[in-house]
Amino acid sequence: MVRVSFQGERGAYSEEAVINFFGNEVDFLPLPYLSDVFRSVESSSSDYAVVPIENSLEGSVSETYDLLLNSSVKIVGESILRVRHCFMIHPEAELSGIKEVWSHPQALSQCRKFIEKMKLKPVPFYDTAGSAKAISEKGILTAGAIASCRAASFYNLKVVEKGIEDSENNFTRFIVIGTKEVKKGQNNKTSLIFGTPHSPGSLYRALKVFADSGINLTKIESRPTKAKPWEYYFFVDFVGNVDDQKVKDALEELKKVTTFIKLLGSYPAELV
């Protein structure tokens, strides 16, 4: 059975993303920190990991980008999850007795309308699934949790309402990381990091390479180099596979206008 690690408690949204990609028949390895998740793949303690990289409302997950820069792992796939928040309470609790709602601050802010309607006091928690776990284990009867419905069934909680998020445009894109590159398939996407010289127009010259080659960028993200203030690395995703002649030629051109390039992998895209 393939072993797949993810960040968070059992029942986390990352676990749903694991199932989306690999199905139910996997050995789940929940780990407390994203850095642990990367290390577990690097050291072969897990075969793969599924980590969040971007949410359609909150933006990029900076920590994942920074870990990709310094890690030897490859991106082998992606998985897009529609985030459906559920409100759950202890099976012995009465809804009329619930005064608080526990969850991660982002989940609380994404369910503001529901929380106001129910007249609950929001209480920030380190983790969505962790808040469900706490209510279950401590037998809390005066607070509910916002987490995935999977967390409710995992911790034997009663789901009061499903899909309580304010916006329907709440998606998280996860990447699947592993140690071996995947074979070329249909609808491929490639992710890479490049550095630019600290001179005017350097980002433009790098993007010109893609435009001149007719390669479609689907995402660009800047991250500080940390070595020098106000200098950045750029992370790009584009349509194509590193084995395509067009992409090979573009990467040769890109080398001429960048200070370094790191290929993160070519993999089947879930949307292009």
Next chain:
Amino acid sequence: MVRVSFQGERGAYSEEAVINFFGNEVDFLPLPYLSDVFRSVESSSSDYAVVPIENSLEGSVSETYDLLLNSSVKIVGESILRVRHCFMIHPEAELSGIKEVWSHPQALSQCRKFIEKMKLKPVPFYDTAGSAKAISEKGILTAGAIASCRAASFYNLKVVEKGIEDSENNFTRFIVIGTKEVKKGQNNKTSLIFGTPHSPGSLYRALKVFADSGINLTKIESRPTKAKPWEYYFFVDFVGNVDDQKVKDALEELKKVTTFIKLLGSYPAELV
């Protein structure tokens, strides 16, 4: 006296940035959330506000970018702060009795070497200055706080060590927001937001306008539109003033290749 709001408790790093820019003779207005800070400027409850936009190690402050998109405020200046973390304890505490260190998770992770050397248990707190305040108000003798030295003097704590951050490259760039645009000066910088059509090469065509006009971009940041998944707004900073003919011409060209443009302001740059 000019009234300046900022996010956090008294003694926050944002308060240091206020003093950097305005000097000591201001009426400080600390507010709990960044959204409150923007609202206080919009409603003229404060004349200006100083808000963090980017840290050289952690990257951009997404919430500030999102608030700029939806607010009517103008950027009127910037202030760059070298972040110097200080370790402080209650004046009646003995260092040998200190077992824990309280602070914001980012400050804790930026002082990892010091915390390991002192064999302290890190305890995450909502705010750096808030952790100093709590130790002072609750008379805690077994935990210290990591915050600005200004917080130590504000809450009457004893500074044990200054400059305990792992990296010397720890700078935060703050922007000063107000309601009136500033007059053109030397070394100007301009910030604006643009949207691009959802078609291949659209970001490249926008950046081409700046490159062709010889305008130097100092920063680019993408943020999700929230209205439609995987579509982005781009925030750029560039050298120049909206009153420069070169910039006026470039903005006319930019209009042709973008779906919308919002000018955030031209202001004196602290570094270009």
